[in-house]
Each structure stands twice: as C-alpha cells, then as structure tokens.
Amino acid sequence: MNSIKKGEKYHNLEFIKMKMNFNKFKNMSKDYIKKKNSVPTLPIPRIQINKEKFTNENSLVWLGHSTILGNLDSVSFIIDPMLTNRASPFNWIGPKRFNGSLTPINELPNIDVILITHNHYDHLDKNTILSLKDNVKAIYVPFDNKQILIKWGVQETKIREFDWFGDILFNGVKFAFCPTQHFSGRSLTDRDKYLWGSWAVFGKEHSIYISGDSGYNEHFKMINERYGSFDIACIECGAYNDNWSEIHMIPEESVQASIDLKAKVMLPMHWAGFDLSMHSWDEPIARAEKIAIDLGVTITTPIIGQILNLNKPIQNEKWWKKL
Template sequence: MARARNTDVERSLGRRMRGAAGLAALAGLAWVARDVPAALGGRLSGARAERAARSPQFREGTFHNRAGTRTMIAEPGRNLLRELIFGKQKRRPTAPVPLLRPSVGAPQSSDTADELNIVWYGHASTLIEIEGRRVLLDPVWSDRCSPSGLVGPRRLHEPPVGIDELPPLDAILISHDHYDHLDMATVRALLAGQSAPFLVPLGVGAHLDRWGVPAERIIELDWSESHRVAGLEITATAAQHFSGRGLRRDGTLWSSWVVAGARRRVFYTGDSGYFDGYAEIGAEHGPFDVTLMQIGAYDRAWPTIHMFPEEAVSAHLDLRGGLFVPVHWATFNLALHDWSEPVDRLWAEAKARDVRLAVPRPGERVVVDEPPAVDGWWQAIA
C-alpha cells in the first residue's frame, strides 16, 4: 500500500512538473510570437514613402528591376517540395565547418593608406578593412534567418566571433531586406554596441526605424546615389533581385554596393541575378581591387534573381575585378544544390578563365594584395 501511495505521489508530481514545463514552453512560444510582428519590419509612410515614389525604380506601388524578372519559374514535371524532402543532394557538411578567429587589434597592413583586407564571417556577412576604416556588410548573427527563432533556415556553423567582439565600425551596409541579409536581433545588438551609421536602399530605413535605430544613423540611398562617411565614398548600385519580409513584395529597394577609398575599391553584389548592369558598374566605378560575389542559393527555378557560379565569374570580369572572394554560401540551406557545389563550380570556372580567387574559411582574414592560395578546405567535409 505504501508503494502504491508513493507511486500516486510520483505521478502527481510528474504531472505538475510536466505542466510547469508546458507552461514555460507556452510562455517561451508567446515571447517568440510577440517578437515576430516586430521582426517583419516597418512600412513606408510619410516622407519616406514620398521619396520612394520619386525613384526611377518605383512605379505602380512597388520597386522594379530594369529588366523583367520572375522570382519563380515553374518547370513541368518538377516538384520542388518533393525534391526538398526526398532529394539526394548533400545539403549539409559532414563535419563542423572550420572557423578562424581574426585578430581585432590594429589593421594588418603597416600602411593604412594602402590597407585592404576582407574578413568573411559566413553567408553574406563580411567585414571590409579599407584604408584604416571598417565597413560591415549584411550582418546576420542570429541562429536562424527568419522572423521566428523556432522555424526557418538554421545556421550550419556558428559565427566565428561574437557580435560584441567586432571592432569599431565606420559604416554598416545592408543590400536588401530578406532575412538572411537583414536581421532584427543583429541590428539591435549593433545599435547598442556600435555608433556607425546604417546605409540602406530606399525604404529599408522603415524596418530600422521600427527597431529603434535613430534617424541620424539611417542613410537611405537610391541606385547611383553616394554618401561619404569616414573618408570613404559609398555608392548604392543596381542589382537584379527582389525584396520583402512578409506577404508584401518589393516595397523596398535592393542594391549592390561600391566602397571606395582614396586608393582602394571594393564591390559587393548583394543578391542578384546576372545582368548587363555589372558591365555598367565596372565602367563607371571600376576597376575594383576585390569583388565580393554571391555564388550560392541558385536554381534553374529562379535563374534571374541569383547567379550561378559561372555567371558570378562573368560578372566579376564585367566589373573589372581583381581578386574574387565568394560569399553567400556555406552557412544557410537556401536552395537544393549540394552544400559544396557552388564553390566547386566556382573554383573550376575561375581556373578556366584565369581569375584570381580566394576562398577563406569563416573568420579568416584575406589580405587582398597577398591572398592565400585556394586549398580546397571544404572538400574534406563535403
């Protein structure tokens, strides 16, 4: 009888504990759900909406590419959902991605007037060290690129450094408002820990405004518009993509970026399909010492809004680029190709077309004038 009473007590305690755990889980879900509307961002209104309406890229209530594009092209007989679930692609590395921790002290070059280094943190998040200044591109430090911490593409590797370990920044650039390029939690952390302005395409400032970024730290630019900061001229240039964080598409602009010092020049694609705008940017702003080129998350179902690796090499040549550093791969599963396919294809094409290439590990600093040889580090874990 005593054992039966004890069992009843244990069951009662178990129910209470499970109930407490359930309440805690529900509370956590409620907290996450509360943050989702904020993560969706803001909407254009007032002076910001009026300025967007004056843009040559804006008509009939949304922004447009110069050429007609489609975000998805149906292919007879192909089921993308079935391929996503049952496909045989090797979409994850087989072992941890090797990470390096760059030093955060003085610039690596003894002559800051000629300094040009690149630190790739994973996906599109990249630090440009140029002539003694530091510019951060598309920072995403969250575990998922999603409005929710519970669902959405999850990181395949940790950031090589904590966001609080970043050096003092002179500018933060955002290419567009998709979740793998613009992350609310990261923006809020940078707002608290850095004083640099955010340079963004038209309309993206509405998201930053909702997240508490003061107006004096938001610089919104249309294509071909420039802003000087810390002795650098930073220019928003054309791209061929789209935007949107919720159900509404193309309510904000997307862009590529030119970062120019007195002697050194860098180009960053953001997300973009291959288009004739690269040759125009190269003619107007090039040559570039280094280009940071999107190579991953492509598919024949969306060929006009992301580049295939071979197209990225063509774009680099159109831009009159020097060193090619690939970004937008290795960190998030956003397409159906193998994890290592983008960089394998890139390496083959770069060799075939005699393009200088550096493929850093996340966190590895690339000195542009003395880049490391490509060693195929990813192949051992593919």
C-alpha cells in the first residue's frame, strides 16, 4: 500500500475533519485554564538505565511520553527521541515536561538506529537529534521528512525515507513503517506536507509495535493482517479530546487497538510527559488500566528507564498512584 498524496499534502486512509471552530476553541481555552490536577504534585519517578543489562538481552525501555528505546538481536534503536524540557520550537514557552521525567541523553546506551513516526515537536526534537546524530548508524523517517534533518546538519547518507508498509533490514532486524490516522507539520504553513505513521520492529524471536500518534480506525487490523501478532504494542493513550478524536485515541480505543493488533502485552504511552489536553495528568493510565481489566488485555506500566525483558515484559507497579 502507498500513502495518499494529493498535490503537496498527504492524506489519511479515510477523510477526517477536525471538530474545532472559534467558539469551541474559546471555550476549550477557558477549560484549560480552569482544569485541575494537570501536572503531578511530586516528581515523576525515573530509573537510570542499566546499559549492560539493556545491551545483553532483548529488551524495551519507556523513556516517558512517546520515546521508546529497544534492543533486538543486538540492534539498538530509539523511537521518537524527545529528551528535552519543552515540546516547542522555543525553549522559553510551550508545553513543559513534567518534573523528574527527563532522561539525560548521556545516560543512553549506544544506539544504532533512530526511528521517527512524525514531525510534531513532542516526537521530533531538534536538540535531541543533534545530540545523537553523529553516533548512530541510520535514521529512518517518513516520506518528505529527510529535508528537515538535512537542514539540521544530519549526514544525508544516514537518512532513509519510508512510505507506508515500506521496510528495511538492519543487521537482521526488520523495520517496517505502517499507516496511522494523524497529521504532520511544524509551522502554520506546512501542515500535512510530510508523511506520518507508526513502526513495527521484528527480530528472530520478538516483535514490537510503536503507534506514534493516531486516531482509532481499521489500520490496526490491517497491520495485524499483514504482519501477525506482536509481543508488545506501545500505544498512545493520552492528549485526547472530543474536538480531535479522529487524530488521538481515548484510552478505551487504545486498548482496542492493541486487541486489533493481537498484541500479547500493551504498553500505554503518550502520557506522563507533558500537559497537552484537558484531562488530568493520570487519567489516561487510570482509564486504560480499567478497560484493560474489563477486556482481559495485559498491560505493562514500567517506571521511566526500567528495562523490560521481552520474554516477560510485565511490570505492574502502580507508581503514578503515589504522586
């Protein structure tokens, strides 16, 4: 399957329309100011990554929000590395990372491959890329995103662009770029001029899916039909709102997406990093946990930096309830 591009703009598999207008935006802004429990009262707990353990086993590490670090068959990779304090083009304004949740870049192990799902500021971060670019072997991005990295000084020979369901082997590990229902853009004038998507990663014995950002639709079933089940699916479940329900899932849809993918374990992500919507900071995980129990879905809720062995990637300490 190829992505859908008309003129300069990419499109989703189905037409979507944001439900926002001026009055809704005005009311939403008032609600945003009035809302409570938008940030945790205590620092988010974090564990320093055990580099030796990470390197010596097939493993996965959640680094907060939507950044995932993985190791399959001795190939290390990081998805949407966003390891700075603001999800913004400016360092003085914009969504600020929750206290305690930032993993310093110098604590990361050696990384072979960077994967980018889309170019929003909370997923593609210039300073993080600049810190990693010289020491990685490859950077895989959606169509038309290469130009951004080249402008930042990334070596062009390291960058490879992908269409939906395009894939590549790196030292025996398969990386496949998959569809999502979302959008792209880093300014007021470039909306949808760059492709967006998700990633599936396959080793000899294990498989991982990372959703990026997406509304709920049939593409999750489509991905399962193409690639089969996954050992673990990292699915976005935060920053949702009725006004943008077609581009971000509510937690109940996120859990259903993991069912559609036939994932053995779901790791909820895209929460506990930034205040990006109207809900309380811990509502996403509370709702995801409840519906997962109701539907018999196994979820894992690691502390930031905690290594999950892919043979048994379960961690169920309810750390957020202590904050």
